[in-house]
Amino acid sequence: xxxxxxxxxxxxxxxxxxxxxxxxxxxxxxxxxxxxxxxxxxxxxxxxxxxxxxxxxxxxxxxxxxxxxxxxxxxxxxxxxxxxxxxxxxxxxxxxxxxxxxxxxxxxxxxxxxxxxxxxxxxxxxxxxxxxxxxxxxxxxxxxxxxxxxxxxxxxxxxxxxxxxxxxxxxxxxxxxxxxxxxxxxxxxxxxxxxxxxxxxxxxxxxxxxxxxxxxxxxxxxxxxxxxxxxxxxxxxxxxxxxxxxxxxxxxxxxxxxxxxxxxxxxxxxxxxxxxxxxxxxxxxxxxxxxxxxxxxxxxxxxxxxxxxxxxxxxxxxxxxxxxxxxxxxxxxxxxxxxxxxxxxxxxxxxxxxxxxxxxxxxxxxxxxxxxxxxxxxxxxxxxxxxxxxxxxxxxxxxxxxxxxxxxxxxxxxxxxxxxxxxxxxxxxxxxxxxxxxxxxxxxxxxxxxxxxxxxxxxxxxxxxxxxxxxxxxx
Amino acid sequence: xxxxxxxxxxxxxxxxxxxxxxxxxxxxxxxxxxxxxxxxxxxxxxxxxxxxxxxxxxxxxxxxxxxxxxxxxxxxxxxxxxxxxxxxxxxxxxxxxxxxxxxxxxxxxxxxxxxxxxxxxxxxxxxxxxxxxxxxxxxxxxxxxxxxxxxxxxxxxxxxxxxxxxxxxxxxxxxxxxxxxxxxxxxxxxxxxxxxxxxxxxxxxxxxxxxxxxxxxxxxxx
Numbered sequence: 117x118x119x120x121x122x123x124x125x126x127x128x129x130x131x132x133x134x135x136x137x138x139x140x141x142x143x144x145x146x147x148x149x150x151x152x153x154x155x156x157x158x159x160x161x162x163x164x165x166x167x168x169x170x171x172x173x174x175x176x177x178x179x180x181x182x183x184x185x186x187x188x189x190x191x192x193x194x195x196x197x198x199x200x201x202x203x204x205x206x207x208x209x210x211x212x213x214x215x216x217x218x219x220x221x222x223x224x225x226x227x228x229x230x231x232x233x234x235x236x237x238x239x240x241x242x243x244x245x246x247x248x249x250x251x252x253x254x255x256x257x258x259x260x261x262x263x264x265x266x267x268x269x270x271x272x273x274x275x276x277x278x279x280x281x282x283x284x285x286x287x288x289x290x291x292x293x294x295x296x297x298x299x300x301x302x303x304x305x306x307x308x309x310x311x312x313x314x315x316x317x318x319x320x321x322x323x324x325x326x327x328x329x330x331x332x333x334x335x336x337x338x339x340x341x342x343x344x345x346x347x348x349x350x351x352x353x354x355x356x357x358x359x360x361x362x363x364x365x366x367x368x369x370x371x372x373x374x375x376x377x378x379x380x381x382x383x384x385x386x387x388x389x390x391x392x393x394x395x396x397x398x399x400x401x402x403x404x405x406x407x408x409x410x411x412x413x414x415x416x417x418x419x420x421x422x423x424x425x426x427x428x429x430x431x432x433x434x435x436x437x438x439x440x441x442x443x444x445x446x447x448x449x450x451x452x453x454x455x456x457x458x459x460x461x462x463x464x465x466x467x468x469x470x471x472x473x474x475x476x477x478x479x480x481x482x483x484x485x486x487x488x489x490x491x492x493x494x495x496x497x498x499x500x501x502x503x504x505x506x507x508x509x510x511x512x513x514x515x516x517x518x519x520x521x522x523x524x525x526x527x528x529x530x531x532x533x534x535x536x537x538x539x540x541x542x543x544x545x546x547x548x549x550x551x552x553x554x555x556x557x558x559x560x561x562x563x564x565x566x567x568x569x570x571x572x573x574x575x576x577x578x579x580x581x582x583x584x585x586x587x588x589x590x591x
Numbered sequence: 592x593x594x595x596x597x598x599x600x601x602x603x604x605x606x607x608x609x610x611x612x613x614x615x616x617x618x619x620x621x622x623x624x625x626x627x628x629x630x631x632x633x634x635x636x637x638x639x640x641x642x643x644x645x646x647x648x649x650x651x652x653x654x655x656x657x658x659x660x661x662x663x664x665x666x667x668x669x670x671x672x673x674x675x676x677x678x679x680x681x682x683x684x685x686x687x688x689x690x691x692x693x694x695x696x697x698x699x700x701x702x703x704x705x706x707x708x709x710x711x712x713x714x715x716x717x718x719x720x721x722x723x724x725x726x727x728x729x730x731x732x733x734x735x736x737x738x739x740x741x742x743x744x745x746x747x748x749x750x751x752x753x754x755x756x757x758x759x760x761x762x763x764x765x766x767x768x769x770x771x772x773x774x775x776x777x778x779x780x781x782x783x784x785x786x787x788x789x790x791x792x793x794x795x796x797x798x799x800x801x802x803x804x805x806x807x808x809x810x811x812x813x
Contacts, residue, residue, distance in 0.1 A: 373669075
């Protein structure tokens, strides 16, 4: 695992706190093991030495020989041990055995030191510890013997294990507890971060107001203030861009008016009919440019109002029926069936009346323009689980893979013959987003044509009483 | 009929003045905002077509200055600003109509006719003088239902004389009303226009009497 690459602050903190804790635990465990063994061996060696002393106490001698006075009862006392086997041996300085167990290994080196020496050995496949003590016989200071006592290591091992367990178990417990504490502490400590994340991710892309920083911890203040500086720059940029688009669209108007004037003047001159035809073509081009400039202006105007708009409760039925009526004059010459179906109960949405009208009119305009002569366009408002505006036609439809792209500015579906600015649906999207509504394109009925559904969030019920009483100028 | 076109975009101003002159109006162009109130104060224009985005003096300030001087000239605002607030402000500052660019020429012309009809003909659609009838909508003069073919200048002079309904109009005034800054008309030229007009009106037993020092007026032949 490469922790340096892990971008989660929580994981990094956990890792950098828990890894050293684990390391410390291993170190203390090793230390505890050696300490435990050390104490256990000390205790064990004392016992071994005791046994050797009791053997020495049983040494008897006369001028001729040395023997050990070890009656069976004494032997039983000496060898009495629950877990370990005890062996003993009394040797002459030359190494010949005087008494005791024959299986004990002979001392490795000649024995000089008066200090007892300890060593490990293996006896009958069992590990033993052997003590070797030099003893002078009473009354025979010149006669020396060495006594070896061996004991199996069961008790030693048991003691070591017990000491070790006694240290390590509470330690494991403490490590786990501290890991829990650390993890909880990190979680608590990172709450402001996740608050910030939520505050930022729930924003609309047009909400460029500074992030609230009064409750931010000191460590995060620079980040928040950097974000706020960035937001401020973005807002200035966005405003500049919107101003630019609006100005540009605005600046188009006067020359367009000039063009129209000259075309009008030229058409009044008597002349070649082909010239008149060309002038009409030029005029339709100018009209398209005019349309485009107007849409661009609408788009630029739709953007900045987001967030600080004059929202009011609006009955979508009212907007949709008015807008449908506006397009009757365009649908009739094409022999189209343009229908409006209202919802049973009022479909209230909270929004900007003119923007909602613009949204609806763009959708109906698209349907009327792109649907063939004699086609059907249905504008429907429904108020079920949510308020929906649906505009459905039986025109050529929008291919599935194009359905995201048509919301991009100036994108036009390939092979589209009908005139359009490429801004209608982007405006719809823009306004919908400002109203927290979603726009979805699907197939029309029987898989033919296009159905655009705009789903609005429910109007807030807080000031529902006021809204109910609010009426519209023409409704 | 004399129109002052206050527009700083020469492309649009030239085209508009061309169209309006073709329709028989005398048109002066003023591209400087500060010059507009002065021009209105010194020349008897029948209409001011005002763009709001003028250099040196903003269109709204132009409106304020003109109206504060007590000028009653009809004013039509022609602008790229289409916000409701701008329309309301413009009309409340004393403009009589508001049209946003780009506009349809027939509509602009109809509005100009309507404003002038209100101002000069008190909203009468037809003016009669003897057997002569003048339609203020189509700007067509007829004698017993028969159209008289008039040139733009002849039409302009006839309108001036008809507005006065028999009282005399100074020839100098006629000259100034049908000439514009870039198309100066001499008094002699006006004399020729009046001479031609007199001939065309003979059929209706109407003559144009010229008296030295008093000017011209329409008169029924005895």
